[in-house]
Amino acid sequence: MNAATHTPAVKSPATVPTQPNRMRxxxxxxxxxxxxxxLVAIALFLILRFAVGLEGFAASWPLVVIVIGGGIPLGIDVVKSAIATRGGADTLAAVSIIASVLLGEWLVAxxxxLMLSGGEALEEAASKRASATLDALARRAPQIAHRRNPDGTTADIAIEEVRIGDELVVLPHELxxxxxxxxxxxxxMDESFLTGEPYVVSKSEGSQVISGAINADDALVIRATALAEDSRYASIVGVLREAETNRPEMRRLADRLGAWYTVLALxxxxIGWIISGDPTRFLAVVVIATPCPLLIGVPVAIIGAINLAARRGIIIKNPGILEAVSRVDTVMFDKTGTxxxxxxxITHFQTTGGLxxxxxxxLAAAVERYSRHPLATAIVEEADARGVDKLTVDSISEKPGQGLTGVVDGLEVKLTSRKALADSSFLPQDQxxxxxxxxxxxxxxxxxxxxxxxRRSAADFIAHLGKKHxxxxxxxxxxxxxxxxxxxAEKVGIKTVHAGVSPEGKLELVREHNKRGKTLFLGDGINDAPAMATATVGVAFGAGSDVTMEAADAVVLDSSLERLDNLIHIGARMRRIALQTAIGGMALSFIGMVLAVFGLLTPLMGAIAQEVIDVLAILNAARVPFTKKKLSDF
Structure with a gap:
């Protein structure tokens, strides 16, 4: 948490992204x-067949070309998917294409x-919509740096050329x-975009700065301590990019459903082929059975949930947790910040030597105004409340594990822990x-x-978890x-407490409870990262630590228990609608399969009926992000 003045955030013209072109x-x-x-091939076939009056190959050649040219790459993808998922949901689509070709039903093929490729294209486009935050981050990323040469001049270099130790000039209003x-x-510097705290943080000699922060009105010279790819901004972009590569659990569920469904359809x-002796019955069945509600509907529901969460300040890093978050058995809290x-x-301030x-x-507040440590805020706020003089800091230094040191009013002021004292026996013990x-x-x-x-809502939230979830x-x-x-624990109504636990200890506790059921770990510090990564659902409060964000499955940016409740409800909504879409779509397809078995549905009618089912499935799944409900009952 920053010790910061309540200065309005600096606006940068570079922070306004353009909306991606979904059609493109x-x-x-x-x-x-x-x-x-x-689509073009089907239209051309219809023109040649009904407008020009051609028949046979003279009319159907556009269909032959597209089925062979488009079907081969799609077929390769289907084979890869079937191997990875032991017979996934799209296997029937490949069977339908092959059967149509063998029977000369090129229009059906x-x-x-069109169903298979269109569904995949829609899913890919929707996935890009879900990564709009990532797109905005990428467009906003710093591109150049002003490196200061030994002779005092500056040269513009690409961000990738910056090396550790380089002296860089950060101009007013630049990133x-x-x-x-x-x-x-x-x-x-305004770090609100990165930390979620809407304040400008004072900077002076020795202060740490993070990439992506917006400089205010005065130029600063900094020494690079990390390469661009290792800096804070790149870490945040990497965390969000990783969300796109995680295959959701519900999609794996769709593959399992699809495997059984494929056996049923075949x-x-x-049976239809055997009882009629007509192979077109087989084709009609597999065409109407093509499981696009699974291929398209479930991913659309997941993508909608990601968007719904993003609008409430929740970044879903691993979409797979959306299926599990509403069904956890044990919730584990780190203490501070959750x-x-x-x-x-401040509850006690004791000086010595007549000071x-x-x-x-x-003196303490003057130095702590430059710190991001949570205790710094308490000292600054106490100083402001008492109206003490604001002293000027001549230099500042903050080294990890050694505290904060600054020169104020001619004195070296150091804020640290009791470990820095050779003898701390005179300090209060066990407080x-x-x-x-x-x-x-x-x-x-x-x-x-x-x-x-x-938190004022903590006790109610703990009680709410058991009653409602x-x-x-x-x-x-x-x-x-x-x-x-x-x-x-006594204040919030929790009976089980594990105190003085190391990161390794937290990890072991999570592993132990994972054996008993689904777990959720909520934390906000680097020492929580191992436990967070091991829990069924790991949730990070705030964006204060890159390591924590990488370990978490979801990040609640504004550190609110109500937002955590939002996440649970969003997961429940996604799972409910995804299952409705998958099971409802397969039920409609099953009715069509029965009609096809008895010859009441031709292959072409089956293909058209399946398109109607697809539209219904997509429309149902697409309603996930559109809700008037509060998505919180606590």
């Missing part, structure tokens, strides 16, 4: 080209090619190109809460204690001391 996405894909060419450290200048087709606000307040408390607080030690010119000067209070157990798994974790 459809027609620009391979499957889109095949679908378009198939072309219509099936910071890479992660780095300020070596010259005083100013501020069996009924064979059930609490992650905004500690004036307000002056000591002013609940968090603490910080202030040193002036290397000598102990003040001891500060904090407490992070529970069937959760059987909730627990706190925290690295904090037992006294602090137990204090929180």
């Amino acid at each position: 996405e459809f027609f620009g894909s391979r499957d889109g080209v095949i679908a378009t060419a198939t 072309a219509i099936v090619v 910071c190109p890479v992660d780095g450290e300020v070596i010259s200048g005083h100013g501020a 069996t009924m087709g064979a 059930l609490t606000y992650g905004r500690p307040v 004036d408390e307000d002056y000591a607080l002013a 609940a809460g968090m603490e910080s030690v202030m040193l002036l010119d290397g000598e102990f000067a003040a001891f500060i204690q904090f407490r992070d209070e529970p 069937g959760t059987t157990e909730t627990m706190i798994i925290s690295g904090d001391r037992a006294s602090e974790a137990e204090y929180l």
Whole structure:
């Protein structure tokens, strides 16, 4: 959490993305080209057959060309899919095309090619719609950097050419190109796009800066501490890009349903052929049985859920969790920033050696204004509330694990932990809460204690999980001391507490409970990443850690328990509508198969009927993101 002034966010002209062209996405894909060419071939056949009056191959050659030219690449994809899924949902489509060709039903074969290629193209285009946030991030990414040469001049270089140690000039209102450290200048940067916090963070010599942040009105000189591909912005883009490569669990369910459905359809087709002696009965059955509700409907439902979640500030990194999130048995919470606000307040401020408390607080606040640590906010807010003087910082340095050091009013001010003291025996022991030690010119000067209070809605939310979502157990798994974790558990109504747990310990606890049922782990720190990655559903609160975001299946950007409830309801809605689409579509197809077995449905009629079923399936699945319901009952 940033210690920041409430300055309005700086707007950059580079942050307004253009909307992707959905039609171009459809027609620009391979499957889109095949679908378009198939439509043209069918139209040309109809003209040659009915307008010109040609018959036989003279009229059907466009269909032959498109079935062979388009059917071969589609057939290869079907074979690969069948091998990967042990006979997936699209196997029947391939059987339909082959049977149509063998029986000379080129128009039927072309219509099936149109169904298969059109469905794949629609799914691909819809997937690109789901990645609109990723597209916007990619377009917004820094492209150039101003490298300062030894002679003091600057040269524009591509972002990929930046090397660690390079001195870069960040001009007013520009995006910071890479992660780095300020070596010259005083100013501020808007990190809200990256952190979700709508404030501008002060920057001075020694301050850390992150790529993608928007500089304010003053130029800063930074030293690159990471390459572009390793910087914060690239990490966020990578996390979102990974979401597109995860195959959803519901699609695997569709493949399993499709495997059984394929056996049923082929069996009924064979029966129709046997009882009639007419192979066109077999073709009619497999054509009407082509399981496009599975091929198209389920992915459309998943994509709709991803969009619905995104509108509520939830990034779905692994779509597979949408099927499981509404059916978890155990919910595990890290303590700080999840059930609490992650905004500690000062409960005790003790100085030594006659040091004036307000002056000591002013010194601490001056340094902490440059920190992103949660305790920094508490110190700054306390200083502002007391109205103490705002002192100027001459230099600042923050090294991982060593605390924050700055020069203020001619004094070296260091905020760190009790571990930095050679002798800490005189400090209060075994106190609940968090603490910080202030040193002036290397000598102990003040001891500060904090407490992070529970969210107002935390107790109601814990009770709500069991009553409305069937959760059987909730627990706190925290690295904090037992006294602090137990204090929180009592406040929110949780009986199971694991305190002082290391990241490895959290991982083992998750593995243990995974054996008993589905688990959800909610955290916001790097030490939560292993447990989060192992749980059935891992949810990260906020975007404060790249490692945490990578480990999580979903990221709740605004750190709200109501948003977590939204995610559970979105998952339940997606699963319900996806199953409606799949089972309903197959039921309608089954009715058509029965009619085809008894010769009441020709192959061409079956192909047309299947198109109608496809439209109904798509329309039903597409309603996932469109709801007037609040999507939260807590």
